[in-house]
Amino acid sequence: MIEFRSVGKQFDDGTRAVSDFNLVVPSHATVVLVGSSGSGKTTLLRSINRMVEPTEGQILIDDVDVATQNPVELRRSIGYVMQHAGLLPHRKVIDNVATVLRLCGVPKKQALDRSAEVLGTVGLDSSLYTKYPSQLSGGQRQRVGVARGLANDPNILLMDEPFGAVDPIVRAELQTEMLRLQRELEKTTVFVTHDIEEAFALGDQVVILKQGGEVAQIGTPQEILADPADDFVRSFVGLERGQRALRIEEKDGQRIVVDEYGRPAGVLQ
Numbered sequence: 001m002i003e004f005r006s007v008g009k010q011f012d013d014g015t016r017a018v019s020d021f022n023l024v025v026p027s028h029a030t031v032v033l034v035g036s037s038g039s040g041k042t043t044l045l046r047s048i049n050r051m052v053e054p055t056e057g058q059i060l061i062d063d064v065d066v067a068t069q070n071p072v073e074l075r076r077s078i079g080y081v082m083q084h085a086g087l088l089p090h091r092k093v094i095d096n097v098a099t100v101l102r103l104c105g106v107p108k109k110q111a112l113d114r115s116a117e118v119l120g121t122v123g124l125d126s127s128l129y130t131k132y133p134s135q136l137s138g139g140q141r142q143r144v145g146v147a148r149g150l151a152n153d154p155n156i157l158l159m160d161e162p163f164g165a166v167d168p169i170v171r172a173e174l175q176t177e178m179l180r181l182q183r184e185l186e187k188t189t190v191f192v193t194h195d196i197e198e199a200f201a202l203g204d205q206v207v208i209l210k211q212g213g214e215v216a217q218i219g220t221p222q223e224i225l226a227d228p229a230d231d232f233v234r235s236f237v238g239l240e241r242g243q244r245a246l247r248i249e250e251k252d253g254q255r256i257v258v259d260e261y262g263r264p265a266g267v268l269q
């Protein structure tokens, strides 16, 4: 479990990114932070593994304050996947994954075996393991990025817009893969995106952020769609201007409004 307690961050230049942010990420759940550019998503995500140090509040992982932990050890114990995969261009795919394990002290042969295993888990064809990152498509590179995040079998996975740089079709494929991985591996995952559809597709809980890291609403996709907290949320999730394809289904004698994912958005009297 990850717990944010009144977390705030003001950068050295005076920019306030986040104020009084509170959130509980239950073990094995996927929580998605969604908001427009500059709403503090990355700041919050990086506070978990101390790539950013909050200026107020605490973050606890299984009741232990991360501020009391060695930052390097903490970072190595948490999987991290970033937007452009962050692969080392001069190392082969398999070595990119194995490097993470070597840094954690895993012997070479074992690191290579585990790397092949985890590349298989993310659905990368074994013919690609000895290629260089530049020889892969954007979607394939992102799979390698996810494999790297999963390499040392962390309990926690942090994902910062991991599918932001690929085209919509590949993005949808990667989202489907992500759902499969979550079912199989049950990592506690914090996922950052600016795409509300991605947030609804992947999140058990979705946190909608306004500028300054202010929480507009936290809830399951169903809760947010059925009962948006305010006009900002209504507009952000596309309920306002009819962008969302809604239809009506009969269930247990009730007429329920559902969205394109079949998620309930309300009940008709």
Ligand SMILES: Nc1ncnc2c1ncn2[C@@H]1O[C@H](COP(=O)(O)OP(=O)(O)OP(=O)(O)O)[C@@H](O)[C@H]1O
Pocket: 011, 012, 013, 015, 016, 017, 035, 036, 037, 038, 039, 040, 041, 042, 043, 044, 194
């Ligand atoms: N190192 C820094 N120094 C000063 N200000 C920063 C720094 N990093 C981020 N900020 C500012 O903090 C605010 C939140 O930034 P953050 O990157 O967390 O937002 P975000 O929601 O992840 O945005 P994006 O979707 O564009 O990545 C922004 O105003 C940003 O300019």
